[in-house]
Amino acid sequence: MLSKLKLHGGAELLFDGVKNHHVTLPGQSDPWDMKQLLAWIRGNMLKERPELFMQGDTVRPGILVLINDADWELMGELEYQLQDQDNVVFISTLHGG
């Protein structure tokens, strides 16, 4: 399943400074949800300082998540099930990255 990830506001610093990522998530029987996506990002993409991106199962407070240009709070946050070609954007609003 293909997904486009974008990082802004300083969040890109944790991903080698690269803002745009096209990722192919490994196939699985159940659909991917955001919780799994975040875990996958932590395991496969985060180059350093995971605590600056995630806190527990979810993103660190202060990092906004948009799915297809809409607030993820309107789509169920961690429970949202990803669809093929979905756009996910992470924007950091914090001073400390």
Next chain:
Amino acid sequence: MCQVEEDYNGLECKQEKIPVPTLNRKCMKCKEGTAVLIIRVNDSFCRSCFKEYFIHKFRAMLGKNRVIFLQEKGLSREAPKKLRFVPGIIYIDDGGACGRSAEERQRSNALLKSIFTETGFTYFIVSLEQVFSLPTSVLVPGTSDPDPSNPSYKQAVDQYIKEKQTLTEENVASAVAQLSIEDSAYSPEHKLALERLFSSMKTLTAKEDMLQTLRSHLILHIARENGYSKVMMGDSCSRLAVKLLSNIALGRGAALASDTGFSDPRYGDVVIVRPMRDYSSKEIAFYSRMFNVPSVFISGLDTQTHDKTSIQRLTESFVTNLQSDFPSTVSTIYRTSEKLHTVMPPQSQTAEPASKCLLCLCTLDTKVDKASAFHATLVSEQLSQIKLQDPSLDAPAQSAEQCCTEGQGCGPGGCCSSNR
């Protein structure tokens, strides 16, 4: 209020979030469009209603505070009230204090320059190093308008309208183009001086504080030099809540009203205003994203630092984390700060003007009697610098003794002195 023993029918008292079905919500304003954003606890907006809300809030903020002049009479009744002022943009390149390389700075300056040129406004890109070439008059507040409640507001607007009518479009464009400066050149001495200044400070807290002070002086100078009477800062509600609490921790409680209020009159001739203080970081980030406001990310002093590296950073972490469980945190802090007002001392020709702090240009609050926070700070400082000399000294010296168990005396800095 929340008592552990009482049964609230299963409702969790810990969190304020009310679980409401949020999938495919409609915009709460037009009731038609699908909501794309949710702010505060339950306010969902569709794209166009959000844009309207955002812009309206800005105008309302300026109109309510009557500090910036709005054109009062439109050309026709249908034309919306337009904001009539000519803005300039200022960017301070503080890479020298943050440890960025010359290439990095040039790169981001170039990006910013292209963004600024697109806007068509006058812009100033200034390096922080230039603060060393400022005249000392920067540290003296200018004379302010003797009558703040401005009957001249109306006159000023009328006069402005007259002036505006004499400028043609071509004139304005070329005049503006000539005014823009990109003055990022700085001498090696200044560069060294800045680096030395910042490396002499032991804590990140002190560095961040100094950076703010130097930036303010530079902004003030540029504003004065170029005839600007107002400077708009971009502090959001979220950032101001953090600033409020950090400043209290830093001992700036007396200046809270001017540090975080809508208008900051401490400089006299130049007024600092904060029109974004009603917007949360989320609203601003979403607006920028949705409506393609170009932005450049620039690392600062505390980027990617651990939570506990400075007071400001710790406060930001504290407030942001609290906000996620209790979504009214930031707005409560903000509402509290709105209740603080700057007290304008009565202007009198004969009385001497109150002395001002050299660094922040706020009125000094140090001529107070012994029963004050200031005095307590002084005593605390003295105690922590006491040298280990006379064993017959009482308790304060003993605690100094305990940490000097190595047998070495406290040096001039004192091993127990607080460097904060």
